[in-house]
Amino acid sequence: MSEKSASSVLLSVQSTVIRCAQVLAKIMKLDVEIIDAAMNRVAVTGLCNHLPNISERKTAVFCSVLKTRQASLIRNAGFDPSCQKCPSAGSTCHKTAQLALPLMVKGECVGVVNLVCFTEEQRQHLLQNYRSFKDYTENTVQLYITRTLEEGSTSKPQVISPSSIPDFLSRFADDMQQGVLLFSDAGELAYINTAACRQLELADERMHNVRITVRPFGLSNSTGREEIHYVLTIDGRERIMPAVQSVVGDYRALMLNMACEYQSKPIDAPESSEIIGNSAPIQLLRKQVRRVADSPSSVMIRGESGTGKEVFARAVHAASRRADKLFIAINCAAIPEQLLESELFGYVKGAFTGANSKGSEGLIRQADGGTLFLDEIGDMTLHLQAKLLRVLDRREVTPVGSSAVIPVDVRIISATHRDFDKLIGDGEFREDLFYRLNVIPLELPPLRKREGDIDLLIEYFLARHSKALARHRPALQPDTMECLRRWRWPGNIRELANMIEYLVNVADPTLPVSPNLLPKKMRLAKQEISFEIETEKETESKSISILDKPVPFENTRCLNIESMEKELIQQALTNFSTYHDCKQRAAHALGIGIATLYRKIKKYELEDCTTWQQMRNRYQLSK
CATH class of the missing domain: 3.30.450 (Beta-Lactamase)
Incomplete structure (x- = not known):
């Protein structure tokens, strides 16, 4: 088939191509754009009608697909290297992702089928199903167009009717x-x-x-x-x-x-990396994930327990060029030190008693080319921290019992809910390793600070657990939803997911879920929450300067620099004792670093929270 004939093939059966685009768009819930070998648009659906002309976009993607006859998946539209020459590259791009597939007829590439995403939901939908979409598109469209060409083209475009x-x-x-x-x-x-x-x-x-x-x-x-x-x-x-x-x-x-x-597929694909939520902090995090996904730099994800740190780690991996490689996750706190070392770095035959006779390459080498997620990295011992630092510095690993140095290309994503300032101040974590791991920090907000996301998460987990348990999806009464919205969720998303799974299991499928099925503490939270909010606002509105109010000293004869310092630290800790991050707030109020505060607490033996509460009571009585 000559170049001239190849470029005109799709236009000769344009009505067939249009019908194929319509069906693909409906089945895959994506917009579709089909072009021929001469870069003419033959069929478009939905928002693709508003995209600039192919010549204006100057995209290298279609040229590459036509030349190589290989599919091209752009995970972050506008930020991918292949998007650099496009005038809409960067944040001005309206697309979020796309999958461009070669359209083969009788051994010739006659065009490109482009599956386009314009929302984050469509993007996640494409990334999770792109292999199935690729196979279906290549089988269906090529087969139907080839058959149409053999039978003769139709005279005018037609719209697919349901019947x-x-x-x-x-x-x-x-x-x-x-x-x-x-x-x-x-x-x-x-x-x-x-x-x-x-x-x-x-x-x-x-x-x-x-x-x-x-x-x-x-x-x-x-x-x-x-x-x-x-x-x-x-x-x-x-x-x-x-x-x-x-x-x-x-x-x-x-x-x-x-x-x-x-x-034929290896068992290496990750779990769902879908990020649920539209609150301002989550939208910002989505942008950050897309921006840093293709970087080889280490990422540290910090947040309270249950905030979804592994979900964000998988989202970073899924949005990167490493997505087709392994994502390996390991919990550093759940494995003993001796076993963790061999699991991470591997070992040679006879390295220790009970070792596999064939040795082990270790998780770092298994993740070569992909991503290694180290959860609860703050619990790793100093010995392993030194070995991990070598991996980050030199991109090489030495198995247990061997002197051989093996180069690796692995991206490290770590996560913890622990306070690194305290760990470093107490000498429990290497400061140099922290800086290497914390190149790109991501701070996850607790669920109580994600305004509006609880409703979305409830809907998501209702659908997920109903399918997983093969049960009827229950409806929730307004009072039940109100209780769930007002609860503080100390266990964050993990607690919410478990609560919804419980409701799916115990709910009567014929009746809406009433608040009576909720734990008593959640029902009472509906009545008490207004008082808690007002109290918190009142506390935060007060000046954090400790000079606003006099500090009571019971014995002025003991007045000296150290006793004043101790009293001031006690007062600051007492003022913020009701907050989970009381020490960070106290350090900010005192105008000192968190590591300095921990040293002072240790020096003055102020770890006992009872002392802080006693000081708070004494202070209240003295007012």
């Missing part, structure tokens, strides 16, 4: 390798292709007589990545299979994942 969808699919879907089932709005099977019969072990003669119903089963990692599985009931016999379900017109299309694909 014509089964006929549209039947023209080419029987030649697809992916199983496709189409259900009517009433749940009746309207179409099933040959591949689906093969995957469901149905004889061809039963294609038009079989009775199949489908319902969601839940999430599974059995194939190496988190997938949604469905229960298919075939004439009373149940089968559980991974699939993608989408609404197409008045129908529900269920596309079964191809077994051959997942049998």
Whole structure:
């Protein structure tokens, strides 16, 4: 096929291309743009109509796909290196991600199918399903366009009507390798292709007589990545299979994942990296994640327990060029020191008693080219900290029992809820390692400071746990929602997820969930919260300067510099004793660093919180 003929192939069957774009957009819930080899737009859907012309965008992505015949996935539109020549590069880009796929006809690349995301939700949807989308697009579009070319092009563009969808699919879907089932709005099977019969072990003669119903089963990692599985009931016999379900017109299309694909895939894909929330702190964190994703620099994620540190670590990995490599997570606090060393750095044969006869390469080497997530890094011993510092400094690892030095390319993401200033001040954590790990700091807000996100998280966990437990999704009474909104959530998102899972398990499917199912402390929180908010506002509104009010001294004869310093520190600690970060607030009020404050506390033996409360009582009585 000559270059001239290749460039005009898609325009000759433009009506077919437009119908394909419409179906793809409905099934995948993304916008679609199809161009030919001459960079002419042949079909567009949705917001793609508002994108600049191909010539104005000066994108290198389409040229690369046409030349190499390889798919191109842009995880961070506007920030990817391939976007640099585009006038809309950077934060001015309206897209969030895109997947450009070569369109092959009779061995020639005649164009590009571009799946485009304009929202963060679409971006996450694409990143989590792009392999399935890639296979489906390449199989479906190429097959249908090729068949249309063989049969002769249609005369004018047509719009897919809901009633014509089964006929549209039947023209080419029987030649697809992916199983496709189409259900009517009433749940009746309207179409099933040959591949689906093969995957469901149905004889061809039963294609038009079989009775199949489908319902969601839940999430599974059995194939190496988190997938949604469905229960298919075939004439009373149940089968559980991974699939993608989408609404197409008045129908529900269920596309079964191809077994051959997942049998050949290693078990290396991460869990969900979806970040739920639209509050200002979360939106800022999303931007930070996208900005730093492709950097090789180390990331440290800090926040209270249960705030989702691993979710953000996976989001950084998923948005980076390392996404197709391993993401390995390890909890440094859950593994003994001796075992943690061998797990991280590996060991050679005979390195210690009980060692595997073949040795072990270790998690750092396993993550070579990918990402290593070290959770609770603050609990790592000083000995291992020194070895980890070498990995960061020289990008090399030495297995236990060996003198060999092995180069590695791994990105380190660490997380902790502990106070590093205190750890460093007490000599429990190396300051030089902290600086190497804390190159890019991400501070996660507690759930109580994420205004508006609790409702979104409740909806997310209701849907997730209902599918996972195969139970009816319960509705919540307004009073129940109000109690959940007002609770302080000391366990943050982990506590909320567990609470919703509990409600899904115990709720009556015929009745809305009432507050009576909530723990007593949550029900009482609805009545007490207003008083707590007012008290906190009143406390914060007071000047933090300790000079605003006189400090009471019981014995002026003992007045000297050290006793004054001790009294001042006690007073500051007492003022902020009701806060979880009281020491940070006290250090700020005193105008000293947090490490200095810890040394003073140790010097004056002020660790006993009872002393602070006694000082608070004495101070109140003296007023």
